[in-house]
Amino acid sequence: MPFEKSKHPWNYGLTKETDTRVAKYANKLRNVPKTEEHVAKNCASALKRWANPEYRAKMIEIRNKPELRKKRSDSAKKRCTPEWRAKKSASGKIVQNRPEVKAKKSASEKIAQNKPETKAKKSAARRGKISGEDHPNWKGGISKLPYPFDFNKELRKFIHKRDYNTCQLCGKTKEEVTYFCVHHINYDKNDLFELNLISLCNRCNAKVNYNRSVWKDYFIFRVTYGITTSKTEGRS
Numbered sequence: 001m002p003f004e005k006s007k008h009p010w011n012y013g014l015t016k017e018t019d020t021r022v023a024k025y026a027n028k029l030r031n032v033p034k035t036e037e038h039v040a041k042n043c044a045s046a047l048k049r050w051a052n053p054e055y056r057a058k059m060i061e062i063r064n065k066p067e068l069r070k071k072r073s074d075s076a077k078k079r080c081t082p083e084w085r086a087k088k089s090a091s092g093k094i095v096q097n098r099p100e101v102k103a104k105k106s107a108s109e110k111i112a113q114n115k116p117e118t119k120a121k122k123s124a125a126r127r128g129k130i131s132g133e134d135h136p137n138w139k140g141g142i143s144k145l146p147y148p149f150d151f152n153k154e155l156r157k158f159i160h161k162r163d164y165n166t167c168q169l170c171g172k173t174k175e176e177v178t179y180f181c182v183h184h185i186n187y188d189k190n191d192l193f194e195l196n197l198i199s200l201c202n203r204c205n206a207k208v209n210y211n212r213s214v215w216k217d218y219f220i221f222r223v224t225y226g227i228t229t230s231k232t233e234g235r236s
């Protein structure tokens with residue numbers, strides 16, 4: 001009797017659970033380290049198979065079988081322990097913090113921010129919130145006005161010198177701060193009277209934008225009675 005090639009391969013219908021030879025082979029395959037070449041070859045052949053519409057339809061049908069879906073869902077549920085979640089989250093954070101990932105994210109965010117629909121949405125959200133004239137700090141739009149011309153370098157220098165080049169709120173010296181300012185005590189930029197001006201560092205200058213009436217009284221007192229040279233004096 002001549003040897004006849006079987007229609008099916010030797011392992012047809014067998015699984016690693018039911019056949020020792022299949023189990024042995026599966027185990028062997030698992031231990032073979034995957035080289036890049038190997039992976040590429042596998043990918044290429046999978047893509048080739050996937051290009052066939054009949055094959056694709058069949059695979060999708062198998063994937064969507066209710067019993068298989070349930071099996072996948074069950075195994076996912078089993079996997080999802082608190083430890084597994086923590087591990088996933090940690091590894092995600094490592095990826096998120098990579099400089100190249102951050103750069104990519106920031107670039108795509110910028111593109112999204114500049115989309116007309118995003119801008120329109122943002123502007124719509126801002127509408128109805130307090131701004132401009134309704135804001136407690138609104139002073140008739142004077143922040144848009146330019147400083148009058150005599151509020152020049154010389155005047156600023158004079159006030160700074162009078163105040164010992166020291167912030168009259170926190171006591172830091174000109175050299176210790178990022179930017180040394182002259183503050184208008186009554187918040188009127190046009191009032192350049194010497195006693196309406198006081199030296200502040202940039203941080204304190206920002207601070208006094210709130211509770212204006214309280215700060216006004218405080219600084220009037222300070223220029224009248226207590227320009228100081230240091231932090232400790234300023235506190236007394």
Ligand SMILES: [Zn+2]
Pocket residue numbers: 167168169170171172200201202203204205
């Ligand atoms: Zn200060």
